[in-house]
Amino acid sequence: MTSRFKYFLGLTTAAMIGLSAISQAGAATLRMAWAQDATGLDPHKQTAFSSLRLLELIYEPLVRLDADLKIIPGVATSWEFSDDGKQLTFKLDPKAKFQNGAAVTSADVKASFERILDEKTGAANRANYLSIESIEAPDAGTVVFKLKQPDAPILTAMTDTNSSIVPATEIAAGTIGTKAIGSGPFKLEKWDPNSKEVLVANKEWAGGPTGVDGIEISVLPDETAILAAMRTGQVDFALLNDPLIATLVPNEPKLQLNRAPLLAYHVLQLNPARKPMNELAVRQAISCAVDRQAVLDTASLGEGRVTGPLTMPFFASDPNSLFCYKQDVEKAKKLMADAGFADGFTATVIAATGEPPTAAAEAQVLQSQLAEIGVKLDIKMMELNVYVDTWLKGDFDMAVALNGGRPDPYTMYNRYWTKNGNLQKVSNFADDSLDALLLQGRAETDPEKRKAIFADFDKQLAEKAPWIWLYTGFGYTAQQKNVQGFVPMPTGSLVSLGKVTIQ
């Protein structure tokens, strides 16, 4: 019996070691992996990061952003605001074609935006287009947006994949979301949710040709497994989320880690509708008590940089110029005492499990830092969807959050800090001067004047401290060194995969 047992052990080991070796690179198909799969195919409805990463390879908006967040052509080759800022005209690329062979015309653009504006669609991006009065299509290659009021950020909003142009015929047929027909670099050939996506190059892509014949995306939910698969050469390119895994990539001689500073920001949201966070002095005390660099170093291995409210390089202020960005516990204690809270108080902070992966660690560091001024935090970890529900209701004392950033300050913050912002319920903070600055910034078209307006906004927001902005992290991608031409983007976008080649 013992010998049989040994025989079996031997067999198992042999089978394990003899695992079929990896088929080496099918010449020009990029084998990609990510942990989180897309959740749907409707470019106007899907807002999840993972869905956008897939959809931006299939669909194209009118305009796009480059790595410096400058606006570059998409389906449109040129665009122009009228002098009064109330009319925005686009000229479409005559070469642009949908993957069903039809040319992209002004009728498709009009139909796409009307679909976004139609409340029946349920497009969250609609909130960015409320200034649109009408859309005109004077000829097949020209689209004119008539606006109710000057709206400078509308152009940046149009760079979003959620504003992609889809075929009018597919809208009429009601197949958006079931069939994916865009004008982008790749066609979706197969999608097996939470398992695999197969994309093939779109030979008729106006921005073409693509550098690879196709992309095969595997969903590997555990990022350790992604790293292992890259180590064995089974995966050429991967999207990583966890700094703990990403920082291991440079140890592998064949692999390269790409970092892009992101617009999304890690923040401790206070709820100024609840006592004692309704007191300015208490909020400022919390801001002074927090050592932002220590949060970044401990929770995120120092992977990122301390930030103020505005995260886009063109508009961001130097964090050191903002209120109490250098930890000052004495000042914090004095502020607490002035507000009548010398003995501190207890509050609950909510955070989502694993979203971002650093959430729990951030909450713990903040807990220990705030304990120094007598603020006792109870940490409540929640499943993401439960957290979102609680967050949207504004039902928290404090919340650790990773909120999405936008290339334009108005689009990024009007939802929270204008008086009729959609997320007033979450921010619970209405302030006349913040409201006025945002509206001013929206109407102003001169870049330098906008910059000055938003610098003031940035400074005031940090000083009024409804939230405690902490840091921005990196977006990580890992690749084999023979993959060339990928450009990391501050939006986390993978759109440059359209031009990537394998040497």
Next chain:
Amino acid sequence: MNYVIRRLKAFPLVLIGVSVVVFVAIRLVPGDSITAMLGTEAGLLTPQQRDSLAIYFGIDQPWPIQYWRWFTGLFSGDLGISVTYGKPVLTVILERFPLTLELALLSMLIALSIGVPAGVFAATRNERPADLGVRIAAMIGQSTPSFVVGLILIYILSAGFGVLPTMGIFTPFWQDPLENLSQMILPAVTLGCAFAASVTRVSRSAMLDVLSDDYVRTARSKGASERSVIWRHALPNALVPVVTLSGIEFGYLLGGAVIVEQIYALPGLGRMVLEAILQRDYALVQGAVLFIALNFMIVNLLVDLAYAALDPRIRLEGR
């Protein structure tokens, strides 16, 4: 036979109970399909937009009406449509089930072929060094979480040998047996090792019990060889608790092995249910749980029947 029919009659009642509990439980959790799809962007929706999305996801009606619609659909084999997969729920489940079934069978095979011989081996050398060795190994096996074993295996193979099975997709056995086994062997070993440890411990103690029974002494005194005493007389009776244990474990495995599927990126039932819960894909969660419950009941029934086959003293009818 009557016994089987009686048991089968109870199935629908249990399933209805399960379906109600799942239906209510998943809706009691905060968040819905809309917040699952949009995250915090859901806050930008107008009330009308929210209503249209609720209709799209089929969550616009009051719960009892939603349940009734779903329940009546069951009789025509319609478990609803999964919003994430855009396919009928039953199709999605049946696509994932072969992997789960194969993984369950393979890991059981590994566990039993290691565990039973090891348990018997230890029992026949009771309190001697070999017994102690097996017990220590079993203890370690049982207390090491599968994600640790899994990650260590992946690390050793990828860093040490530079090989790794294809991950993320599943190749059915009938399409390419070699590729299939190369994908399944690591997960099966990971699951099988932990379970082998339990099987070893249970079969060891059951064997010790049986070996001290009168009929074993009788067999020995009649001059039966030690080999025949152990394998022919003692083992079948000692297997009864092993069958119970295996039955329960197999039932669990048919519900998917979430952690192992997650680590090895296997598109099995466990991960499907997990994702469906996170996405609030109500129809898929309901359908899958119902399916898993049905499997569990069938396995349980088979286990009870197996008792009777193993030990003639057990009479199912009389119970």
